[in-house]
Amino acid sequence: MEMENHSPSNSNTLKIGLVVLLGALGLLGYLYYGSQNENADLQKLLGGSVEELEKIKAQLEQDKKRLKADSNFSTKKYEGKIAEYEAFLLQKDEDILKLKEENGLLNSQNLTLQTEKEQVITQNKSLSYAKDSLNSKVSEVSSQNEDLRRKVNVGSALKAVSVQVVGLTSKGKEKEGELKNKRIDQLKVSYILPSNPLTERNNKEVYMRVLDPNGAVLNDMARGGVLNFANQEIGYSTKQSVPYTNDDQRVDMFYKKEA
Incomplete structure (x- = not known):
């Protein structure tokens, strides 16, 4: 059992x-x-x-x-x-x-x-510093370039010298000295554009301003206009395109009085 x-x-x-x-x-x-x-x-x-x-x-x-x-x-x-x-x-x-x-x-x-990961973080920091330094240098160079550009523009600017003004009768005869409005038909302005090694040989726009006895600029819309220069609007009586040869060339400009 x-x-x-x-x-x-x-x-x-x-x-x-x-x-x-x-x-x-x-x-x-x-x-x-x-x-x-x-x-x-x-x-x-x-x-x-x-x-x-x-x-x-x-x-x-x-x-x-x-x-x-x-x-x-x-x-x-x-x-x-x-x-x-x-x-x-x-x-x-x-x-x-x-x-x-x-x-x-x-x-x-x-x-x-x-x-x-730590290496990449370190490299990113180095690149960031390099970028900031480069941006600073670019800004500095840009500022220097702008300053140099202004100096070049000033240096390359042309200034008319030996300016002579005579009056012309309707027959083309020249009148020197004090000019009387009734006796002249137009003004002849002669000047020299001096040579400048910083100035390119190309067409130069020459502006002429003729003043009335009160000092106002004689300006009619057919010949004259307004020039924006150095952030200022300057009226002129006439202008002429002159092929600049950079060799002390003499230039003649004419201004015919209004009829």
Whole structure:
């Protein structure tokens, strides 16, 4: 009677052991395949799942030893399953080692990336300083160029010299000295445009202003106009385009009085 009571007990123990073993195997598989889908977070995986795998592995080893120690346990019947479990546990050992190696590689890569990031930040700061320095130099050079341009413009400006004014009668005879309005038909202004090495040889616009006795500029819209010079509007009586030859040339301009 004791043997009959003992046999069902051993059978139940064996079933319970197999259920626990298969349940642990299922949990182990779930943790493993779950870890494969979460490679992006290896550090967290190693901190949790790897510890669970190691705990389950130890529990399975204990269950295996306990089942083998049971006198009614059939090794031949379940040795195939045990071999599979052992192969599975061996694979888990290799996977754990591989995960640790990959984690170490990721740590190394993270360190390299951090170093490269710091280098890029340093290079960006250097480039920023260089850019600011370059902008400052460009501004300084622009200011110097503008100052030089003003000096060149002043230096290249032409100023009429040896100006002579005579009156011409309607017959073309010249009247020098004090001129009377009734006796002259037009004014003849002669001057010299001096040579200047800074001045280009091209057409120059020469403006002439004729003043009345009250100091006002004689200006009719047919011949005269208004010149914008140095941000000021200056009226003129007539103008003439002169081909500048840069050889102290003499130029004549004429202003015919209004009828």
